[in-house]
Amino acid sequence: MKLDNIIIPSRDTPAKRWNIETDDGVICHMTQSSCSDTLPPTILLPALCHPHIHLDKAYLSTCNHSPSNTHPGYHDLVPRSGSFAEALANTSKAKERYTEDDLYLRGSQLLANSYTHGVTSLRAFVELDHVTGFLTLTTAIRLKKDFAHLLDMQICVFAQDPIFSTIHGEANRAIVTSALSDYISFIDALGTTPYVEESREASLQNVEWAVTTAIKYKLHLDFHLDYTLAPPVSPKPLVFSVIELLQKHSWVGISKTIVLGHCTQLSVLDDSQLAQLAEAVIASKLPIHFVGLPTSDLYMMGRPEQDTNTSHHRPRGTLQVPSLIKTLGLSACIGVNNVGNAFTPFGTGDPLQLASWGVGIYHAGTIDDARLLYGCVSWRARAAIGINSDVDGREIEAGRRIRGMLLIENRKDVELPGTSNESGFKFPARQRISFKDIVWDPPCVELRSVVR
Incomplete structure (x- = not known):
């Protein structure tokens, strides 16, 4: 050539x-x-990378399937209020309709779209719980095999729902545990969502279980974390506890990364609190990477509270990724997260478009910022998920x-x-x-x- x-x-x-x-x-x-x-x-x-993208939920709002036995319709589940609670509820309803053909079609459309944009590596989240069983995972395994000549695709087995609280917590945890046992050769990462648990105690149980399980199966670890803009009065954001539990279980020296996604609460910390966090991360020598997910975060976070007279007060509510890198010395990147569903109804899933939006989102308009933002959807994103981290x-x-x-x-x-x-x-x-x-x-x- x-x-x-x-x-x-x-x-x-x-x-x-x-x-x-x-x-x-x-x-x-x-x-x-x-x-x-x-x-x-x-x-x-350098090629582009999706460090954090949901495979099974792609295009739920925009697939435009004609309802059939193999391709269910989701027209009734499009956003009406646009709230986070509605997105969770409608996604739970959508899971009840999943079929293998439907999951494969929407997944293949996402992967093909990603490749044409220039993506050659990605971490794909597949949600497992008492409703989906193993269906999302087995379809993801099929997609990984079929696209292997084009994409380096990591499968992240992901618990979106509680695994230590609610009536379904134990069943959800059992499904994930069984999947890890039965399909471990196809799985690259374990992800959970500690903030959906019903108490701080259950959230900490969630984190500790994920840490010890990832160590047992030699997996990368990926948390959806601290997804709120509420100031942390007491205790501190959960990210501090994650660091402590990783140290408790001696993660240092393990050749797998830890990704912390969303973490919008960090955007309301003052400079001294952020400096304290950065010092704790750096001193720990843990391979922690923060992934900002600005399209989902800006859509879901910073909404005005009801019955207030400040409806135009809309905080950006997303990690300030360039500042994490340049000012605090942390490892960070940005990701698309969702495409065409209730959590993010807009956007094409193009990482370059995301980097471009970052110029305005982060007030990052210099030539050096442009290179940094490109890196955030390329080599920095690959470093976060442990793929070709030295190639820039x-x-x-x-x-x-x-x-x-x-x-x-x-x-x-x-x-x-x-x-x-x-x-x-x-x-x-x-x-x-x-x-x-x-x-x-x-x-x-x-x-x-x-x-x-």
Whole structure:
């Protein structure tokens, strides 16, 4: 395979162009290009990653199935109030209708959509409980196998519902435990949602069970955590207890990462509290990564309380990811989370669009910020889930593997139609040549391809 007039923004200025020849995805020859500046360049970038995305819940609100035995309809479960409680309730109702064909279709649509956007790795959450049984997991295993030539897909067995409280807690926990025992060779991570338990004590039981179980089965660990904007009067946010329990059970030295998703409560802490948290994480030497999920967080968090006169007060309510990285020295990235369901009815699932929105969400508008935001949906996201954490594109040279990296093309001209009496006209297309151009103005899917 030959690639001509290539810009590598991770390592060079846009003025330097390369001609690259590959053999089986590995660079065998690389020389500086003598192509004229009038020829549109192609940009070679590290591929994109979904560090946190729900597979079984994708497109529940937008699948537009005609109800049948194999593809149930979900038209009656679209958001009406748009509340978090409604989203939980409607998703529980949707689970009762799941079929294998339906799960496979929506899952394959999500994975195909992800690949066309430039995603080559992801952590896919599949919810297991007393309603779903193993159906979501066995379908995910089938999808993982069928898409293995395109995507490095981790399966995260996920307990969205309580496992230590409510009448179904014990049954939910038993389903997850049985799944880990029966399908462990296909599972990469264990996830739970401690905040849905009915008490702080049950939440701590949830965390400790997840920690010890992940250690037993040698799995990555992934918590949905501290999903509130209520100031923590006492006790502290649960993230502090997670650190303590990980230390108690000697996680340090285990070659698996810990991902903490959402954690919106951290956005209401003052600077001294955040500094205390950062100090605790860094001192622990635990491989903890925070994943901000801004599209879901902004949609669900910061809603005005009823019967108040401050309806226009809407806190952003999501982790300030660039500040976690630059100011506090923590490992962090951003993820899509949900696509086309009651938790996030909008958006295409494009990580580059998410990075672009991050410019406004995080007030991150500098050139350096653009590179950081790209990293948050690429190499930083992969680091969080333990995949190719050292690949950021800086060391592209002969002998390096580039299969699976992302190519962004540039058009030479833009052509527009004329009137009925005049011919059309064309003018030079604007060129994207750097991280800032890619993040500030994401290219359409037709200009993206993955190196094969």
